[in-house]
Amino acid sequence: MDYVKLINCMRCGMCLPACPTYKETFLETASPRGRVALVRKLQEGELDQSARLLEYLSLCIDCQACASSCPCGVNAGELVAEFTCERKAEDRLSFMEDLVLRKLLPHPDRLEAAIVPMRLYQRIGLQKLVRTLGILKMFPKPLDRMEGLLTDLPERPLRQVIQADMPARGAVRGTIGFFLGCVMSLIFSDASRATIKLLTLLGYRVITPKNQVCCGAPNMLSGDLAGLKDAARKNVNIFGGFDLDFIVTDCGGCGAELKKYSHHLNEPSVASFSNKVRDISQVLTMHADELKAILTPLPLKVTYHDPCHIAHCQGIRKQPRELLNLVPGLKYTELENADACCGGGGTYNIEKPQMADLILRRKLDTIRATGAEVLVTGNPGCLLQLKKGLMDHLPQVKIMHLTELLAKSIGV
Amino acid sequence: MNPSFIKELQAIVGQQYTLSDRESLAVYGYDATPELESRPGVVLMPGSSDEIARIMRLCHGAGISVTPRGSGTNLSGGSIAGSEGVVVQTSRLNRIIEVDEENLTATVEPGVITSALHREVEARGLFYPPDPGSMNISTMGGNVAENSGGLRGLKYGVTANYVMGLETILADGSLLHTGGKVVKDVAGYCLNPLLVSSEGTLGFFTGITVKLIPKPQVKTTMLAHFPEMRQAALTVSAIIAAKVIPATLEFLDKVTIKCVEDYAHVGLPLDVDAVLLIEVDGHPVVVAEEAAAVEAICRKHGCSFFQTAKNADEALNLATARRTALSALARLKPTTILEDATVPRSCIAAMLKVIQDSAKKHNVTIGTFGHAGDGNLHPTCLTDERDKDEIARAHKAFDEIFDAAISMGGTITGEHGVGMAKKKYLPRLVGESGIRVMRGIKQAFDPKGILNPGKIF
Numbered sequence: 001m002d003y004v005k006l007i008n009c010m011r012c013g014m015c016l017p018a019c020p021t022y023k024e025t026f027l028e029t030a031s032p033r034g035r036v037a038l039v040r041k042l043q044e045g046e047l048d049q050s051a052r053l054l055e056y057l058s059l060c061i062d063c064q065a066c067a068s069s070c071p072c073g074v075n076a077g078e079l080v081a082e083f084t085c086e087r088k089a090e091d092r093l094s095f096m097e098d099l100v101l102r103k104l105l106p107h108p109d110r111l112e113a114a115i116v117p118m119r120l121y122q123r124i125g126l127q128k129l130v131r132t133l134g135i136l137k138m139f140p141k142p143l144d145r146m147e148g149l150l151t152d153l154p155e156r157p158l159r160q161v162i163q164a165d166m167p168a169r170g171a172v173r174g175t176i177g178f179f180l181g182c183v184m185s186l187i188f189s190d191a192s193r194a195t196i197k198l199l200t201l202l203g204y205r206v207i208t209p210k211n212q213v214c215c216g217a218p219n220m221l222s223g224d225l226a227g228l229k230d231a232a233r234k235n236v237n238i239f240g241g242f243d244l245d246f247i248v249t250d251c252g253g254c255g256a257e258l259k260k261y262s263h264h265l266n267e268p269s270v271a272s273f274s275n276k277v278r279d280i281s282q283v284l285t286m287h288a289d290e291l292k293a294i295l296t297p298l299p300l301k302v303t304y305h306d307p308c309h310i311a312h313c314q315g316i317r318k319q320p321r322e323l324l325n326l327v328p329g330l331k332y333t334e335l336e337n338a339d340a341c342c343g344g345g346g347t348y349n350i351e352k353p354q355m356a357d358l359i360l361r362r363k364l365d366t367i368r369a370t371g372a373e374v375l376v377t378g379n380p381g382c383l384l385q386l387k388k389g390l391m392d393h394l395p396q397v398k399i400m401h402l403t404e405l406l407a408k409s410i411g412v
Numbered sequence: 413m414n415p416s417f418i419k420e421l422q423a424i425v426g427q428q429y430t431l432s433d434r435e436s437l438a439v440y441g442y443d444a445t446p447e448l449e450s451r452p453g454v455v456l457m458p459g460s461s462d463e464i465a466r467i468m469r470l471c472h473g474a475g476i477s478v479t480p481r482g483s484g485t486n487l488s489g490g491s492i493a494g495s496e497g498v499v500v501q502t503s504r505l506n507r508i509i510e511v512d513e514e515n516l517t518a519t520v521e522p523g524v525i526t527s528a529l530h531r532e533v534e535a536r537g538l539f540y541p542p543d544p545g546s547m548n549i550s551t552m553g554g555n556v557a558e559n560s561g562g563l564r565g566l567k568y569g570v571t572a573n574y575v576m577g578l579e580t581i582l583a584d585g586s587l588l589h590t591g592g593k594v595v596k597d598v599a600g601y602c603l604n605p606l607l608v609s610s611e612g613t614l615g616f617f618t619g620i621t622v623k624l625i626p627k628p629q630v631k632t633t634m635l636a637h638f639p640e641m642r643q644a645a646l647t648v649s650a651i652i653a654a655k656v657i658p659a660t661l662e663f664l665d666k667v668t669i670k671c672v673e674d675y676a677h678v679g680l681p682l683d684v685d686a687v688l689l690i691e692v693d694g695h696p697v698v699v700a701e702e703a704a705a706v707e708a709i710c711r712k713h714g715c716s717f718f719q720t721a722k723n724a725d726e727a728l729n730l731a732t733a734r735r736t737a738l739s740a741l742a743r744l745k746p747t748t749i750l751e752d753a754t755v756p757r758s759c760i761a762a763m764l765k766v767i768q769d770s771a772k773k774h775n776v777t778i779g780t781f782g783h784a785g786d787g788n789l790h791p792t793c794l795t796d797e798r799d800k801d802e803i804a805r806a807h808k809a810f811d812e813i814f815d816a817a818i819s820m821g822g823t824i825t826g827e828h829g830v831g832m833a834k835k836k837y838l839p840r841l842v843g844e845s846g847i848r849v850m851r852g853i854k855q856a857f858d859p860k861g862i863l864n865p866g867k868i869f
């Protein structure tokens with residue numbers, strides 16, 4: 001790790017109020033400033049790689065709110081992730097990590113097969129099977145709390161049923177490669193269907209290569225840099241086979257990871273891939289006028305939660321709000337601390353359920369205060385975490401992906 | 413630290429709030445002051461003032477030192493404990509106990525975040541003016557202990573001007589009440605001002621009552637660009653001489669402007685030598701008049717571009733950007749040594765010249781920003797802690813800057829405190845008799861010397 005990145009932290013503490021785990025604990029070890037200091041002291045030899053030190057670092061949810069708040073440009077979240085990767089490079093992957101990260105995620109068909117029992121569960125109540133699927137680490141624990149979510153599983157993953165080449169409606173404006181995230185395909189397929197519809201309505205031909213693989217974000221979360229690079233090379237090759245204007249995703253986590261491919265692989269084809277990646281909200285705002293013409297009234301009280309992977313990692317805050325405000329009749333209320341993490345954090349809500357619940361509770365309090373009927377967001381991790389949270393504590397509030405709400409307003 | 417003593421402390425605050433593992437202690441050895449670090453013996457996070465009193469009694473008996481700590485954003489090493497000392501972090505004591513709208517006061521616990529108090533009182537049309545750069549994380553206890561200033565000091569003063577009452581736990585664990593909600597009080601020595609800015613060496617604040625004022629109805633935020641630094645400095649003096657007292661009159665030099673703009677993207681100019689950020693507030697009619705006067709003075713003194721914030725968001729962005737100046741300067745070099753030498757405001761231009769000359773003479777990069785209207789500048793040396801030679805040169809430059817400030821009738825620190833960082837300069841400023849009186853006061857409050865030892869003198 002680059003030592004200068006560590007000593008650039010001047011310990012001003014501006015990151016502390018942005019950090020969800022510091023807010024809950026007031027512990028320096030649970031703050032971005034403290035984490036940078038821990039890694040630095042480890043490098044300097046003042047501390048050694050104790051189990052306790054690793055435990056402290058593992059409390060970081062990697063929401064990167066600290067990076068947004070750091071005036072000197074230190075990204076504590078990324079430094080911790082980088083440290084985890086370097087450490088993992090020395091270790092071997094555990095049996096479970098190898099199974100999930102190497103044998104399952106890079107193969108969409110196997111991943112989809114693995115989720116079949118979950119759909120069976122919906123019908124015949126085989127809880128035991130669901131528990132075995134805990135190895136997927138894609139759903140918060142305890143799994144019995146997730147029963148409500150599971151009933152929403154689509155009949156078949158979107159990847160299997162989607163038309164790989166969707167022609168534009170009307171005059172052709174350009175061609176988009178659609179990056180279909182695993183969780184979007186497996187669970188939130190209605191949202192991704194809406195995304196594709198919106199793009200074709202706006203005159204884009206949408207190509208969804210069926211052989212695309214997981215973006216690699218779960219690999220990064222587990223410190224498996226080699227696995228991420230494999231995924232990146234595969235996806236760059238697959239999308240490189242088409243002449244595309246943009247590569248679009250409606251998954252904040254995938255978008256953040258795809259845009260960062262070029263940080264890990266210094267190759268021209270990778271840079272050109274990453275440069276083309278857009279979050280769906282970025283493309284839609286380019287066509288605000290056309291959208292405005294087709295949006296119909298939706299008299300709903302709506303608020304928006306900024307996913308960390310969209311606001312902090314991609315710096316996208318204005319576009320989703322702009323789009324919501326285009327919808328006639330929609331009453332938009334800004335959420336207090338809208339860009340504070342919801343506690344989802346990829347697999348964080350499984351690994352640190354107590355902390356995740358504390359963070360979630362804070363988020364739910366702000367949602368309650370808006371009086372909104374619909375909470376809109378743009379990342380499947382947040383959708384999972386917040387859907388469950390709302391169901392338990394604020395059942396009157398519905399949650400929707402941004403594209404679902406827009407599609408509803410258009411009536412498609 | 414002796415494990416059995418830690419056990420006794422743990423019995424007071426509970427295991428969850430007693431940190432004594434190597435890793436935790438390692439990250440409680442610093443605050444925001446560069447170059448200073450010292451690992452404490454144990455960190456405690458009490459949940460009540462009663463627990464603090466019991467901690468003090470126990471430590472007093474054992475002769476173990478105690479250092480209060482809020483969020484650890486101190487800039488003079490004041491929240492760094494001596495090795496083997498006890499750090500008491502106040503974060504859990506974060507209740508706003510009362511906002512008294514009839515008496516215009518607020519009473520808070522020491523761990524309340526400054527901006528949280530702002531939000532609470534402003535929602536009721538009231539105003540607590542002190543706003544240190546770190547107000548989104550700094551604690552009220554720390555603000556009182558350091559007598560923190562901020563961007564609104566010119567018109568509204570500093571923390572000391574707002575502290576009305578204190579509940580303080582003394583070194584032996586006994587309780588001291590000073591002041592209260594009364595506007596007038598001449599019963600005996602006036603102890604509040606003594607405790608404010610005592611840097612944790614006289615007592616541990618557990619309750620703080622501050623004065624509130626009505627919230628100004630409107631404010632206008634302006635930004636003036638100057639091709640030359642001197643023009644900006646002269647403008648500052650001219651504004652004050654014209655009997656306009658802006659709430660905020662902040663100065664940023666070219667180096668600072670670039671760093672802040674890199675982070676905040678608020679449209680600061682990259683081709684000028686200095687900008688002034690000016691805010692006037694109050695009654696709409698007065699604000700309009702004062703804003704016009706400010707603009708005229710700026711233009712008269714060579715301002716090349718004058719901008720008035722169009723709305724509250726734009727104003728907030730400018731002020732927020734200014735608050736990040738210190739940290740933003742760290743974008744250029746890993747280590748930033750920040751000082752807050754303060755001079756009578758008429759001497760601002762002369763002081764800026766001294767800073768420039770010293771930087772040049774000792775071949776160091778100094779970015780300067782600060783509360784120009786208060787004569788309180790923050791020359792910040794951009795350096796690298798690994799370059800020992802450059803660090804030594806930086807300290808030489810600051811030596812000269814402090815001497816110049818003293819000779820102009822100024823002070824070595826306007827708002828960050830003496831702490832450990834400026835100990836060696838204090839005798840130059842206050843002389844032998846000053847140190848003697850201060851030591852006498854310390855002796856009266858804390859004869860065993862267990863409260864935040866090693867600070868001030």
